[in-house]
Amino acid sequence: MRDSSAGPRVLLRRLREVMAVPSGAQERLDQIVRHIASNVVAEVCSVYILRADGLLELYATEGLNPSAVHHTSLAVNEGLVGLIAAEARPLNLPNAQAHPSFAYRPETGEEVYHSFLGVPILRAGRTLGVLVVQNKAHRTYSEDEVEALQTTAMVIAEMLAAGELEAISNVGARLDLTRPLHLEGVALCDGVGLGHAMLHEPRVVVTNLIAENTNDELERLSKAVEDMRLSLDHMLEHGDSAAQMGEYREVLEAYRMFAYDRGWIRRIEEAIRNGLTAEAAVEKVQSDNRARMLRQTDPYLRERLHDFDDLANRLMRELMGRPHGPDAQELPKDAIIIARNMGAAELLDYDRDSIRGLVLEEGGPTSHVSIVARALGIATVGLVSDIVSLVEAGDALIVDGETGQVHLRPPSDVENAYAEKVRFRARRQAQYRRLRNKPAVTRDGKAITVMLNAGLLVDLPHMDESGASGIGLFRTELQFMIASTFPRMKEQMRFYSTVLDAAGNRPVTFRSLDIGGDKVLPYLRSIQEENPAMGWRAIRLGLDRPGLLRTQLRALLSAAGGRELRLMFPMVSDVSEFHEAKAMVERETNHLRRHERPVPSVIKLGVMIEVPSLLFQLDELFEAVDFASVGSNDLFQFFTAVDRGNTRVADRFDTLNVAFLRALKLIADKARAADVPVALCGELAGRPLEAMALLALGFEAISMSPSAVGPVKSMLRGLDVGHLRERLLARMDPCHGNAGSVRALLRDFAKEFGVPL
Incomplete structure (x- = not known):
């Protein structure tokens, strides 16, 4: 081979000249393989292109039988060329015919060639074809020759990306680069x-x-x-x-x-x-x-x-x-x-x-x-x-x-189907917007409070757009997660005040910092935990790091000066944790009063029910709190021992499983008996079919993402919740003898009575 330092540069210069001259795609490719063969002193240079059907078609050659072009093909993993395509790495052999993957194609006339060098034609890590040179003599190609071939393969990859080689196959096959996926x-x-x-x-x-x-x-x-x-x-x-x-x-x-x-x-x-x-x-x-x-x-x-x-x-x-x-x-x-x-x-x-x-x-x-x-x-x-x-x-x-x-x-039929889906969604959204100012009342006269889940200022206009009654869950940790340093008390106070101003007379329920686990902050040293979802997070972290929680409490109390403050604590697993947090709120309130600072006119404190242990403390809990909210995402995760982030088990149990619904009914019943308001603000509330079940179980307040308000409101206005409750509770009765999911029951009910889903 020529001087290794000049070889690739000379070849690239010649290929640039070829690319600059107007010519057909096949003619240009034929010239490229001739220049490559000349540059690396090879008797054969061939280009195989991967088609959409998974075959590598011979597109051009210098040295093999010209009649084999567009008539010879190999499957990926078939022969040496197929092996290179499958593994996406070069293959350098002094005696190709001795390799176990060698596949003989008599129409090409390549049996007289022994040494073999092939490199994948790659684009952004994806194999588009294979570039090969061969010689009759037994030899191992140098690293410089391998580099030269890899460099020129990039030129062919650009031709493919530009669509130049799409239409020159005799069989009219599409290239793999352009097939639908x-x-x-x-x-x-x-x-x-x-x-x-x-x-x-x-x-x-x-x-x-x-x-x-x-x-x-x-x-x-x-x-x-x-x-x-x-x-x-x-x-x-x-x-x-x-x-x-x-x-x-x-x-x-x-x-x-x-x-x-x-x-x-x-x-x-x-x-x-x-x-x-x-x-x-x-x-x-x-x-x-x-x-x-x-x-x-x-x-x-x-x-x-x-x-x-x-x-x-x-x-x-x-x-x-x-x-x-x-x-x-x-x-x-x-x-x-x-x-x-x-x-x-x-x-x-x-x-x-x-x-x-x-x-x-x-x-x-x-x-x-x-x-x-x-x-x-x-x-x-x-x-x-x-x-x-x-x-x-x-x-x-x-x-x-x-x-x-x-x-x-996508093929045209898929594109048309999705275009219709977009139009349908647009029509549905228009219908939902017309419901914005209509009351959230079921067909049998049950008033339901429909609220939003939020966490950023850009969420706030959705209250007016959707007609929601307020914010049932404001995730305060989002402000902390996008910050590079811990937001100072005055920054937090301005932020919370802006949220309350935007809500006007509508209630806002703030959740104290739910950090830890997978929600880590740059300015808070994290620890390695085997089960972070059940580890040092939320109220546990706040009580152990009181300075962090006290700063947030003081900011919330100051922002709500003269107004109502609704605050709930996440991940409470024992009522004593709520009492500790409540004592901190009282200390911060007294601190503000001593310094003659404004304090809220009303303070209502609650908990997120998301740890199963609280199900066995509901009587004590409802004696202590002003309100409660069910975090159905975590509660279901812990209730069924299913990691919702694990794709192997995340869908193993249906959220409409009777066992889980019995737990939710227990919460609703106990709250009603204690005259304590309870809402549900997890993913369940935002899906119409699941929301049907929640209303039938006795939940009168639900909170969801802004896009879910319209569909859920449409559903509840067409629902006779009393009738559904009778049917659902009968199905959930232990005497029924079959637990499982009630999803089919709810779908049948909606279809029978025309409940929009």
């Missing part, structure tokens, strides 16, 4: 999005690694860092996010804190002094951070990995002169954003009016970007395997945030 993930935000893919690239590819002048690179870095800091400062002071959504200032301030970290900048400078370009130095430091953080089991540190990726990406774009946000001309009006994962601030870079959906390869329900996506109402699906490597920019996509399904390049 149905992918499964985890639903993170309800809604249906139809649109076209917009790839959000978490990393900028660096091609120039070696610095020519270290001082020049340090100067470039210094300017890029300063520009990045100014950009973040400007977003905080003048950006749309800062102006309209105050919570997101906390996210941006976290990025600014990282951007001003001298340790991070110093490591990049050291890498430059060792001979790297500024871009390569940023990538190296980012790679080191990633390798270190991936070894961490702390969920907060793993979440920070994406924040550091975001920050390094911003710096790389500054160095390479690329815009920070998506170019307005490139962002389609119906964009579906595709990402491995992304920081919350990166989502805010996009024009929200153009986003129809978000698909994440890694994102989970508790990540910052998922919280922000839900607040913005963007249909979102996470944990979609390999979505980044499977999708191409501009691909048609359907995101079903209700079922967790993603349809990539």
Whole structure:
């Protein structure tokens, strides 16, 4: 082979010349294989392309029988070519015919060739085909020859991505790159999005690694860092996010804190002094951070990995002169954003009016970007395997945030079905909006209180839009989760005051900090726990760290000065814990009075019933509290010993199981006997069929996500709850002899009496 240092560069220069000349796709591919064969001094060069039917078709060759082109094919894992496609790694053999996977194709005439080098044609980690060179002599190809072949395979991958090779197959088969795919993930935000893919690239590819002048690179870095800091400062002071959504200032301030970290900048400078370009130095430091953080089991540190990726990406774009946000001309009006994962601030870079959906390869329900996506109402699906490597920019996509399904390049019948689903949802939403000002009263005259679950300021307008009676659960921890430092008492007070102002005369039930477990804060040292859901979290953490809880209590009491304050404590497993928390509230109230500060006109304290042990303390509990709320998500999880985050068991038991409904009925009955208001604010309340059961069990107040208010209100206005209660309680009677689920009973009842679901 020629001088190894020049080979790849000479070949790339020749291939650039080929690509620059107007010609047909087949002619261009034929020229490419001739140049590759000449460059690596090979007697054969062949290109196999993966079709949608899973076969690798010979698309071009120099050296084999030309008549075999478009007539020879191999299955993935068949022959040496199929083995390379299956394993996505090179194969370098001095005697190919001795390999156990060798498959002889007589029409190609390749039996006279012995040495074999094949590399996968990859794009974003996805195999699109195989590039092969062969020689008659027994030889092992050098590392430089392997590198040259891998480099040129990238050129062919770009031809495939551009669609140049789609129509030249004799059999008219579609390429694997363009076939429709149905992918499964985890639903993170309800809604249906139809649109076209917009790839959000978490990393900028660096091609120039070696610095020519270290001082020049340090100067470039210094300017890029300063520009990045100014950009973040400007977003905080003048950006749309800062102006309209105050919570997101906390996210941006976290990025600014990282951007001003001298340790991070110093490591990049050291890498430059060792001979790297500024871009390569940023990538190296980012790679080191990633390798270190991936070894961490702390969920907060793993979440920070994406924040550091975001920050390094911003710096790389500054160095390479690329815009920070998506170019307005490139962002389609119906964009579906595709990402491995992304920081919350990166989502805010996009024009929200153009986003129809978000698909994440890694994102989970508790990540910052998922919280922000839900607040913005963007249909979102996470944990979609390999979505980044499977999708191409501009691909048609359907995101079903209700079922967790993603349809990539959907066939027309699927697209039409979803388009009708979107129209149907729009019609239903219009019907629900007409119910906004109508009373939530069942057909037989039972008044039901329908409220919202909320946690961010952007949730508050939904009260007016949905016609909800108030906020049945305000998750105060969301404000803490998107902050880079513990929010000070005055910050918390302003935030809670804004919430109460927005609610007006409608009640707001705040939940004290429900942190710990998978909800970790950057400024609170977390501990490793084998079962974090049942560990040091919520009220347990608050009572053990009284300073943290007292600060929040003082802020809530001050914000509600002259008004009613409704506050409940999560994860209470013994009534004594409520008494401890109540004593803390009384101490903070007395403190404010002593200092002549405003205090609430009424203070009502309650608990979340989500630990089964409280089921055996209900009499004592209802003597102590002013109200209670059932957290059905955790209660069901603990009641059935089912981890709702474990896909193997999460769907093992139906939430409409008779045993669980008996527990809920016990709570409702005991609360009514004690004349203590009780609500249910878990996922059960937001699904019409499950909400039917809750009303029949005696719950008169339910709280749910904003999008669920319309469907649930429509259902209850068509429901004779007294009639359903008789039928349901008869089915739940132990004398019935069959526990199981009552889901079929509820569906049959709704169908029989025309209850809208």
